[in-house]
Amino acid sequence: MACPLPTASAPDLYVSDGYRVRLAPGVLAKALRLARVRAPLETGGLLLGDVVDGEAHVLTITGPGRRAVHGRVGYDADRAHDNRLLARVYPRLRYLGDWHTHPGGPARLSRTDEASVRESLRANRPEVLHLLLSGPSAMQGHVVASVFAAVLGEPAIRRMEVVS
Numbered sequence: 001m002a003c004p005l006p007t008a009s010a011p012d013l014y015v016s017d018g019y020r021v022r023l024a025p026g027v028l029a030k031a032l033r034l035a036r037v038r039a040p041l042e043t044g045g046l047l048l049g050d051v052v053d054g055e056a057h058v059l060t061i062t063g064p065g066r067r068a069v070h071g072r073v074g075y076d077a078d079r080a081h082d083n084r085l086l087a088r089v090y091p092r093l094r095y096l097g098d099w100h101t102h103p104g105g106p107a108r109l110s111r112t113d114e115a116s117v118r119e120s121l122r123a124n125r126p127e128v129l130h131l132l133l134s135g136p137s138a139m140q141g142h143v144v145a146s147v148f149a150a151v152l153g154e155p156a157i158r159r160m161e162v163v164s
Helices: 027-038 079-089 111-120
Strands: 012-016 019-023 044-052 055-061 069-071 074-076 094-103 127-135 144-151
Touching: 012 144, 019 127, 019 144, 027 055, 027 094, 027 127, 044 079, 044 127, 055 094, 055 127, 094 111, 111 127, 111 144
Parallel strands: 019 055, 094 127
Antiparallel strands: 012 019, 044 055, 044 094, 069 074, 127 144
């Protein structure tokens, strides 16, 4: 289920069939700030955090690198930038997945998005998260946050339900 961006400072909890994801306070606000900078073009970055007792904790997000490609209906990450960043923050923070925006677009993953999420899965990374922000082309007003989880070996990508 998609949900409007919360205004509270408590962590947001998303669940799906035993999978639990918490977004730390400020994560969605930072994503929205970055989305508005690039709107009406798509943008994105990494989801970083940790897994504690089987629950993913997204503690922070990154923005796009300088070589990222922002389009009206597409976003290509600057993976060299992302990899350098991951090398600096590891082992303090772990790569949990990616996030991106759909300014003026739907609150669902496109086929291209789904393929990209699946490409992130590996034997040593059997679960990957994806945060999608969608809303008006300026990313002002009613913006929706959707969290998805992909699991290696499962055919469908799960849309997680918000519970807080």
